[in-house]
Every structure is written in structure tokens, then in C-alpha cells.
Amino acid sequence: xxxxxxxxxxxxxxxxxxxxxxxxxxxxxxxxxxxxxxxxxxxxxxxxxxxxxxxxxxxxxxxxxxxxxxxxxxxxxxxxxxxxxxxxxxxxxxxxxxxxxxxxxxxxxxxxxxxxxxxx
Amino acid sequence: xxxxxxxxxxxxxxxxxxxxxxxxxxxxxxxxxxxxxxxxxxxxxxxxxxxxxxxxxxxxxxxxxxxxxxxxxxxxxxxxxxxxxxxxxxxxxxxxxxxxxxxxxxxxxxxxxxxxxxxxxxxxxxxxxxxxxxxxxxxxxxxxxxxxxxxxxxxxxxxxxxxxxxxxxxxxxxxxxxxxxxxxxxxxxxxxxxxxxxxxxxxxxxxxxxxxxxxxxxxxxxxxxxxxxxxxxxxxxxxxxxxxxxxxxxxxxxxxxxxxxxxxxxxxxxxxxxxxxxxxxxxxxxxxxxxxxxxxxxxxxxxxxxxxxxxxxxxxxxxxxxxxxxxxxxxxxxxxxxxxxxxxxxxxxxxxxxxxxxxxxxxxxxxxxxxxxxxxxxxxxxxxxxxxxxxxxxxxxxxxxxxxxxxxxxxxxxxxxxxxxxx
Numbered sequence: 001x002x003x004x005x006x007x008x009x010x011x012x013x014x015x016x017x018x019x020x021x022x023x024x025x026x027x028x029x030x031x032x033x034x035x036x037x038x039x040x041x042x043x044x045x046x047x048x049x050x051x052x053x054x055x056x057x058x059x060x061x062x063x064x065x066x067x068x069x070x071x072x073x074x075x076x077x078x079x080x081x082x083x084x085x086x087x088x089x090x091x092x093x094x095x096x097x098x099x100x101x102x103x104x105x106x107x108x109x110x111x112x113x114x115x116x117x118x119x120x
Numbered sequence: 121x122x123x124x125x126x127x128x129x130x131x132x133x134x135x136x137x138x139x140x141x142x143x144x145x146x147x148x149x150x151x152x153x154x155x156x157x158x159x160x161x162x163x164x165x166x167x168x169x170x171x172x173x174x175x176x177x178x179x180x181x182x183x184x185x186x187x188x189x190x191x192x193x194x195x196x197x198x199x200x201x202x203x204x205x206x207x208x209x210x211x212x213x214x215x216x217x218x219x220x221x222x223x224x225x226x227x228x229x230x231x232x233x234x235x236x237x238x239x240x241x242x243x244x245x246x247x248x249x250x251x252x253x254x255x256x257x258x259x260x261x262x263x264x265x266x267x268x269x270x271x272x273x274x275x276x277x278x279x280x281x282x283x284x285x286x287x288x289x290x291x292x293x294x295x296x297x298x299x300x301x302x303x304x305x306x307x308x309x310x311x312x313x314x315x316x317x318x319x320x321x322x323x324x325x326x327x328x329x330x331x332x333x334x335x336x337x338x339x340x341x342x343x344x345x346x347x348x349x350x351x352x353x354x355x356x357x358x359x360x361x362x363x364x365x366x367x368x369x370x371x372x373x374x375x376x377x378x379x380x381x382x383x384x385x386x387x388x389x390x391x392x393x394x395x396x397x398x399x400x401x402x403x404x405x406x407x408x409x410x411x412x413x414x415x416x417x418x419x420x421x422x423x424x425x426x427x428x429x430x431x432x433x434x435x436x437x438x439x440x441x442x443x444x445x446x447x448x449x450x451x452x453x454x455x456x457x458x459x460x461x462x463x464x465x466x467x468x469x470x471x472x473x474x475x476x477x478x479x480x481x482x483x484x485x486x487x488x489x490x491x492x493x494x495x496x497x498x499x500x501x502x503x504x505x506x507x508x509x510x511x512x513x514x515x516x517x518x519x520x521x522x523x524x525x526x527x528x529x530x531x532x533x534x535x536x537x538x539x540x541x542x543x
Contacts, residue, residue, distance in 0.1 A: 088263030
């Protein structure tokens with residue numbers, strides 16, 4: 001089964017860290033990806049830029065409207081994701097618990113759904 | 121990309137996974153001292169097998185190969201991770217040296233490891249729902265999602281139950297061992313209770329999820345056979361016999377549309393003779409051990425039913441006698457109710473009614489639909505239609521499963537058509 005790890009981080013937690021510590025996380029995350037590749041669990045992962053670089057798009061009444069940043073103002077924001085192949089939800093949880101960023105952020109583990117075209 | 125494919129779902133490796141993964145896991149938990157670490161190592165061992173076995177052939181002793189591949193990779197990972205997680209080096213070194221010293225795969229050791237896993241999953245420090253979930257996942261190899269579906273639970277709730285159970289094993293330092301002889305009867309009882317609970321969850325299923333839940337019965341029987349192989353005690357035999365005798369009636373106990381057929385109305389030629397013979401043999405062996413417990417007695421009761429060629433030939437006197445012994449060995453309101461039904465069959469509906477009514481007056485089982493179903497049946501046979509109607513209605517109010525509800529409704533209708541009074 002496929003699962004997505006949504007990585008939510010609170011930037012304030014990184015502020016008091018030294019540059020060395022922050023670099024440590026970057027390298028540890030790259031090692032983590034390597035480990036997932038070696039174990040065959042890895043499908044894809046990406047880091048995301050800050051929400052200040054984002055635009056939210058809607059065409060609710062037929063015309064395009066855009067706003068700065070993400071939809072809601074929260075302390076933690078989405079800052080990256082993985083999609084993994086795991087045997088079941090508990091294996092996915094165990095993989096997420098091994099992610100270095102789980103020590104400072106929150107990892108949401110979501111099963112990937114599968115849509116089928118509805119024939120009418 | 122350069123990532124190896126996940127473990128293939130078909131063919132060689134999948135077959136090996138089914139055959140060896142539980143044994144290998146049981147040993148890896150002992151060697152690595154941690155469930156999650158062992159599960160990761162198990163996964164890595166099969167990734168290695170998927171890479172090498174197709175090229176190099178399957179090794180002579182696949183389990184031993186998988187254990188040492190898993191152990192090797194776990195040690196390697198622990199060393200690499202220790203570099204990032206500052207607190208871990210000593211811990212990692214400890215696990216590494218334990219794992220390197222651990223002994224390999226003698227047959228007796230493998231059996232002991234499986235027993236260790238069973239007794240740890242069914243440890244009394246864990247809540248029973250957690251024991252059931254852990255047993256099905258770690259021992260039977262079901263996925264979290266499969267277990268959740270079978271128990272009509274949400275997968276995240278079930279996943280957390282398993283996470284908490286493992287945390288508890290770690291925090292309370294529940295030892296990975298077979299209990300000492302003095303604690304064995306009680307601990308074995310906990311294991312057998314989990315197996316029987318899994319069996320009943322599958323057996324009582326009639327609804328839309330029937331197929332998945334029937335699998336639970338098959339898993340329970342498989343666990344029963346494993347326990348018999350590992351620890352052939354009287355009650356282990358008794359429980360397996362009980363499950364096999366119930367299973368022998370599987371094809372006879374529902375109509376093709378899923379309607380319930382009572383024991384008395386079943387086509388006895390549909391009963392599975394092979395399962396019956398195996399069950400009878402186990403009951404004899406259980407009685408020969410002279411450790412006769414509740415499961416053996418219940419199996420013996422099921423055997424009396426099985427021996428009767430027609431429902432009318434059932435030896436109800438013997439069944440009442442066995443219930444008397446069971447009441448002494450393991451008294452419970454449900455046993456009392458079952459005994460009352462047997463007495464009603466043996467001595468007539470009035471005798472049965474007196475016992476059921478006494479049970480209800482004491483407040484036991486007053487919210488259990490089968491109490492009222494039994495009461496209704498006695499009233500019906502005694503010719504008291506209004507009382508029978510009232511009891512059937514009460515049973516209907518409490519019954520949850522559709523086929524049981526349809527059965528009770530049918531009985532109610534039959535009363536209305538003036539067909540009551542005879543059985």
C-alpha cells in the first residue's frame with residue numbers, strides 16, 4: 001500500500017538552533033531518503049519552500065482569485081512530503097517515526113486513495 | 121530511479137514470505153530485542169532475498185539465511201544511525217553486541233522463539249484488544265488494515281493500539297520469554313482465550329464482511345495447530361478440538377442466502393467428517409492428559425451433538441452432566457444459560473424455563489438476546505403463545521446481526537399463524 005508523509009514544521013523551533021544543527025537535519029534527511037531507497041520503501045519525496053513563496057488559487061465563481069500564502073495562518077506549515085510503499089499502516093508509522101524531522105515536527109501519515117473513473 | 125522495486129507480490133518471494141516470515145520475525149525479535157527493529161530487519165532480509173535468490177537460487181535453510189541477512193542489515197543500520205542520534209551510541213553498541221552473540225537457528229530454538237512471541241503478544245500486562253491485534257499482526261502476519269476491517273474498527277485506531285502495545289512491552293520491559301512452569305497454566309489460558317476470541321469473531325460473522333471474518337476463524341485454527349505443535353497441553357488440544365468441531369458444521373449452518381440454520385435443523389450429512397475425526401482424536405488425547413479444563417469440556421459437549429445421527433437422538437442427559445462439570449470448572453452466566461437449554465431439552469420446557477427465569481431474576485444476561493430467545497423457545501414448546509411472543513420481541517430488540525433478527529422474526533410470524541405449541 002502507498003502512504004504519504006506530510007511533514008509539518010514550526011519554523012520557530014529552528015530559530016534557536018546552530019547552523020551546524022540545521023545542516024545536520026538536512027544531511028540526516030538525505031540519509032533517511034537513501035535508507036528508504038535501499039529498503040525499497042521509497043517512491044518520491046520533495047522539500048517545499050516557505051509558505052511566503054506560495055499563492056493560493058480559487059475559481060469559485062468562475063473568475064480567478066489569488067491570495068498570498070497558504071489558506072490558514074497556523075504555526076506549523078507543510079514543508080515537505082514523502083510517498084512510500086509499506087506493508088500496512090503500522091509499517092508506515094514505523095518508517096515515519098524514523099524520519100529525523102519527526103523529532104521536531106509532526107508527520108501526518110495518510111493512506112493514498114485510488115480514484116476510478118465513474119462511467120455514466 | 122535507482123530504488124530497488126518493493127518486495128514483489130507474486131511468486132518465489134511471496135511464497136517464502138508466507139512460509140518463513142513469522143518464524144524469522146520471532147527469532148529476530150529475540151536477537152534484536154525490539155519489535156520495530158525486528159520488523160525492519162525482516163523487511164530488509166526479504167529485500168535481500170528478492171535481489172539474490174532469483175540469481176543465486178534459494179538457500180538450503182531459507183529461515184536461517186533470512187535471520188542472518190536481517191540481523192546483519194539491522195546491525196549495519198544501527199551503527200549508521202548512531203552517528204546522527206547522539207543519545208544512541210551505547211544503546212546501539214549494546215544491541216549490536218547482543219545481536220552478534222545471539223545463537224543461531226537450532227530447531228528447538230526456533231520453536232521457543234515462536235512461543236516467546238505468542239506469550240509476549242498475549243501478555244496479561246496488555247489490554248485484551250491489544251493482545252488480539254498484536255497476535256493477528258505479528259503472529260498471523262495480517263496487515264493493520266485487514267485486522268481493522270475484520271473487527272469493524274478504523275485503521276488509525278487499530279494502528280495506535282498496536283503502537284501503544286509495543287511501547288508498553290518496551291517500557292515495562294516485558295521479557296521475551298516462555299513463562300516458567302508455575303505461571304504457565306495462567307499464561308497459557310490468556311493465549312487460548314485470544315485464539316478463541318479470534319475464532320468466535322470469525323464464526324459469528326454473517327453480514328457483508330462475512331468473507332474477511334471467516335478468515336479469522338481459519339487464522340484461529342492455524343494458531344491452534346501451531347500451539348498444539350509447540351505446547352501440547354490438554355487445554356490446547358481441547359480448544360483446537362472445539363474449534364474443529366464447530367468448523368465441521370460450517371457448510372450446514374447457513375442457507376445459501378445466509379439464513380441461520382439451527383443445530384437441530386441442520387443437514388448432518390454436510391458435516392465435515394475429516395474435521396470431526398480430528399476433533400474426536402484430540403478430545404481423547406486431552407482427556408488422557410488428565411488436565412481437563414473448560415475448552416476440553418466444551419469440546420466434549422460439541423462431540424455429543426456430533427455423535428447424534430439425528431437431533432432427536434442427542435444424548436441430552438450426557439450434555440447436562442458435562443455442563444454440571446463445566447459449571448464447577450468455569451462457572452459463568454453463559455454456561456448457566458447453555459445448561460438451562462440442555463435441561464429444557466432433557467426434562468421438558470418447564471424445567472428449562474425455571475432455570476432461565478431464575479437467571480433473569482438475578483439480573484444476569486438480562487441484556488443478552490439469546491437469553492430471551494431460549495425463554496421464548498421454552499414458552500413456545502410449553503404452549504404459552506403470548507409469553508413466547510413477548511420474549512421473542514425482547515430478543516429482537518437486543519439482537520444486532522441481521523440473520524439472527526430474520527430468524528427471530530420468522531419464529532414470531534409462525535406464532536401469529538397459530539402454528540405454535542409443538543416443536
